Amino acid sequence: MSGTGIVMLNMGGPWTLDDVRPFLRRLFADLDMLPARRVLGPLLIRARLARVTRQYAEIGGGSPLRDWTERQAKAMTAELDELSPATGPHRAYMAFRYAEPGAAAALAAMRADGVRRAVAFPQYPHYSVTTTGSSLADLWRTLTATGMEDAFEWTVIDRWPAEPAYVAALAETVREGLAAFDRPAEATVLFSAHSLPERIVAAGDPYPVETRATVRAVMDHLAIPNPHLLAYQSKVGPMPWLRPGTEATVGELGTRGVKRLLIVPVSFTSDHIETLWELDVEVAEAAERAGITHYRRAPALNDRPSFTAALARIVEKRIT
Template sequence: MLNLGGPNNLDEVGPFLLRLFADREIIQLPAQRWLGPLIARRRTPKVQENYRAIGGSSPLLHWTTLQAEGMVRWLDQRSPATAPHRAYVAFRYASPFSADALRQMQADGVRRAVAFTQYPQFSCATTGSSLNELWRAVRQSGLEDAFTWSVLDRWPTHPGFIEAMAQSVEYALQQIPAAEREQTLLLFSAHALPLKLINRGDPYPHEIAASMHAVVQRLGTRNPFLLCYQSDVGPVRWLGPSIEQAIPRIAAQGQRSVVVVPIAFTSDHIETLGEIDLEYAELAHKVGIRHFVRAPALNDAPTFQQALAQIVCDHLQREEPYSTQYRLRCPGCTNPQCRSIVNPVAAKVAPSVGL
């Protein structure tokens, strides 16, 4: 289960940021070997304060572990032919890293493996970077032949995921007074990306939009909705509009009730607990928004655990090494490692049909 990860305590914030700003697959800076560490060091005290405000650590490993446990229970029931199943967490910038997961998989005697991104929508900066790191770790560990792999690289409109998100939005709407509920703005929020990645052809924006429209369609409400982005850092241009810029503007237009929907985040972490719940909520109240509610992260919701299990079950039944889109590199891609896979499982061959 691939994800960004987060510091497990305040002392890990600095190393976490150093890894993040060293990763050219997400942020490309001039003189990055010098500028990246400089930005990381300067941001560390502020980011430590942000983590201190939410309890001193990231809850991402906690929630991912619970999601994994629930997914495996449901998956064993739905796909007994491939059982027993085991789940391993591989974070990009914090422990447990890909190498940690691979060592445990080898010790447990695993032979068939699925690299399952926990980012529903594909981006080269998130799923792509995590997969590239996974394949590097496989080669560096000498485990090229230890496992046969397939990749679950995206699931932005999977019915189970959309249902879980819609239930979360419905819960949040119930926190709005009935008289204002139908006029409440659904403010979908996703992590921003550098514009350089988008202009290169990254599919992230349209996959985010696909998820948003699928949730709105499932809700069947007449609420207005808007897509914004958050968490831009560093001296590069980022995808917008930013939620921080949007909140004062929608308030000036007369909007008084908002439900924020973290469409790209399936677990609580600093972006939901810190940015949305604290920073953006404070901003919203300052500019006159009376009701500012966040749709709960999916965390260990049974509906979402079942969705994860169904996503894997469907993938295993298809017997495909990756999705149709996985091998399509961005038109402006310059990274030869992108969209690779180590020791892929043999694809299912469709039987010939005589007509």
């Protein structure tokens, strides 16, 4: 094969319950994700292992992220073959940061397939050193460690927070979520993004700015009068993280008398534990305690055609 290889970089997850411990070990050993890893890493694993394992058991026994990525990759490459036959055939390779298959497996498969032109495509719409930065650094380290520095000609896509096709796909999920309410115009829209340590933002990380840009673009695209907010979920460890927290915001909205709430996972491109457990179970229970009688979550992007077409167009713009 010649054509173009697209390396889809993502965090990954524990595919089975037996994978939870090694996944957490890799996650908390990442210096970009957890600078105080030598002290906090082992403590966080011990504190979270039983709870996280139980949560994965409740959502089916493991993370569905790999399955969704495979589906996204299949649809994206089929679309790319039609959009840009001159750069085809296109083939996707998964490289997960804290699970297998990792970067080494993706690079080895690409070389075996005879790929020369490669695209590094992190599946994080918003750049952060903890996600995109960490994944790209791992990819470049692996290239050096495997002696493949000169094996490929690279194009890098490191962010896409306001790409029109992505914004339109995300807006589609909001529209579908609102349609589930008896009185959609009365629903408050709460966008929920993965949180980040405040000290990383203070050092200049653009993640919160780019996340707000997505929220603004989606609401502009929808042109609806519903009130909307942005909050952050998935805090880990004792250090200060971005605020306001999603669960705390839900509680505050309840005290204000909000009864209809649509929560929109904005920094996640597929269902995994942050949507299926944190939002669908933990935050839903917080909403009930707060007196919010109509709580809905907008569907994740997953493999909806508008989103996989958006992925293809993001790549096509960079390689043609």
